[in-house]
Amino acid sequence: MNKINISEKFSLFSEYWSPKIVGELNDQHVKLAKFKGEFVWHKHDNEDELFMVIKGVLKMEFRDKTEIVNENEFIIVPKGVEHKPVADEEVWVLLFEPKETLNTGNTIGIFTKEKLDKI
C-alpha cells in the first residue's frame, strides 16, 4: 500500500525490451519497459495487453495498419492479434497484462524474457 512513482522506477534501469514488474493486482502485472528499435512480430493466444506511453512515441504495427501512440495515450491489443512494437526513438511504456504473459508471445527468440525482475 505504498505509492509507486513511475519516473523514479524508470530511472532504475536502462535496458531496452526488458519489462520490469512494478505492481501486481488481480493476477495482473503492472510493468515498465523502455523500447528502442523494432521488436518482433508476435501474438498472445490468451492475454490482452495494454500499452500506455509515458514518454516518447510508440508505433504499434498491426498486419493491416499502424497506430501511433503518444504520451498520455494507451492502446489495448486483444489476444490473438499479431503486433510489433516499434520505437524510432526511446519510448517509455507502462504495460498492464496477466502475470503469465510472455513478452514475445508465440515468437520465442532473442527478445524473450522468461523471468522478469521486480523493481
Next chain:
Amino acid sequence: MNKINISEKFSLFSEYWSPKIVGELNDQHVKLAKFKGEFVWHKHDNEDELFMVIKGVLKMEFRDKTEIVNENEFIIVPKGVEHKPVADEEVWVLLFEPKETLNTGNTIGIFTKEKLDKI
C-alpha cells in the same frame, strides 16, 4: 485496437465520483474518474484496485495512515483493505480493476454507481 487519448476522454465529462469505462482487457476495466471532496470509507472483498493520478493530488486514507499520490504515481489498494479517497482540489484518476468492482465496495449509499458509462 484504436489508441485512447486520456486527456481527450477526461474532457468528455465533469461529474465527480462517477467513473467512466475507457478500456476493457482480461476481465478488467480501465476507468477514468474525477474526484473532489471526500469519498466514503469502504473496502472491496474480492478486488484489488489501482489508482493512477493523471492530474492533481490524491490523498488515499487508510485506517492507519494516509498516502499522498501525486501526478505520475499510482497506488494499489489490496482487496479487504478499508480506504477513503480524498481530493482537496479536483483530481483526475485512472483506475484498473476487475469489471465487477463496485465503486463504493461494501458501503452502499449515495455515491454508489451501479451502472457505469463507457465513453
